Amino acid sequence: MSRTLTPSRMADRMSDDRSVLDAVLDESLVGYLGISLDEGPLVLPVSYARDGDRLLFHGSTGSHRMRAIAAGAEVCFSVAVMDALKISRTGEGTGMRYRSAVVFGACTRMDEAEKERALEVYLDRYLPGRTAEVRRSTKKELAATMVLSLPIEQWSVKTADGFPSDEPEDIAAGGWAGVVPLRMVWEAPIPNPDLGLGIDVPASVLQLTRNQASGSAS
């Protein structure tokens, strides 16, 4: 971490534990990629995948914004997982239990040779096991897709957990305090309107809805 964020006074805990970072990056389904443009800051919600010590982003080669990011502009990538609502006996202490991460750096564009494997990592991150169930990408599909890579070198992670802490006089006043956990749940799959009869839901999709740890915020 050559550039760390100054923790705000509201921050509960900064961590330099890489496993905490990886858990946040692997659980969140969307990240926020910030770049500084001449006209001001721009923050784009993006899908992404962690591939070991780097983050992968993809998009169309026709996207202006992807090309700007691919040109090596400094970026800040930010994700947060909301775990619970912490409810204090007062308004003041109420907030979220969360884990958040930022990764700073510059993206590089992956070459054609690396792209196919990167897109498989990407697909299996959103739907584990799916790569083995679908055909390989065509050369045309690969050519139309840009894959960017951001090294996980400069990063920071912050965790707010525990319970709200109230002043003795507020505790004595007898109000309730506690935590309401928040969880993300995959619901039953809805078949495509154009799906033929007798086509089974694949194992990857069954596994997603069975294993509610995927995408879970807890």
Add this chain to the structure above:
Amino acid sequence: MSRTLTPSRMADRMSDDRSVLDAVLDESLVGYLGISLDEGPLVLPVSYARDGDRLLFHGSTGSHRMRAIAAGAEVCFSVAVMDALKISRTGEGTGMRYRSAVVFGACTRMDEAEKERALEVYLDRYLPGRTAEVRRSTKKELAATMVLSLPIEQWSVKTADGFPSDEPEDIAAGGWAGVVPLRMVWEAPIPNPDLGLGIDVPASVLQLTRNQASGSAS
């Protein structure tokens, strides 16, 4: 919208429907506030509340970053709600159903007279009805809290819904395609470890877990 985002080629649909914007802003529990600093872009996950035609942020008066944002730097505020995983018959077409929003502008710091009501809006956004259940903020608490306001004037909203669309040859190959909806669920409240006996869970908390539309991604 004096500054609109150029929709990328991957975008499903841009909208200028303010009700779509408000729904995204009201459903998401966390937003991402981007600023351009000398050393590069910075994207901070933040809690926030929509108060009519403005967004409210709060933080400690001791936070360096809050003070920088309060000084009127151009910001980009971004949120996205993930609604479902769209699963194509190929890797290529797989992605998320989502609704995302960006608001551009500069924040102003709210004065002391406005702060108390703003913090009540903030608290009731996370836990509707909670303001009526807790004591008023003290002068000391108000003094230690900075509330920033960002007008909802320059904004953009993007929606990806529907089902994955495959090429005729991929449909003919007989694979499965469909959508797996994603929902956020509040679980049963956990009382604070320091909670006395016989203190009932308040109505606001009961309502949150009963009304699973709150914080729902669907």
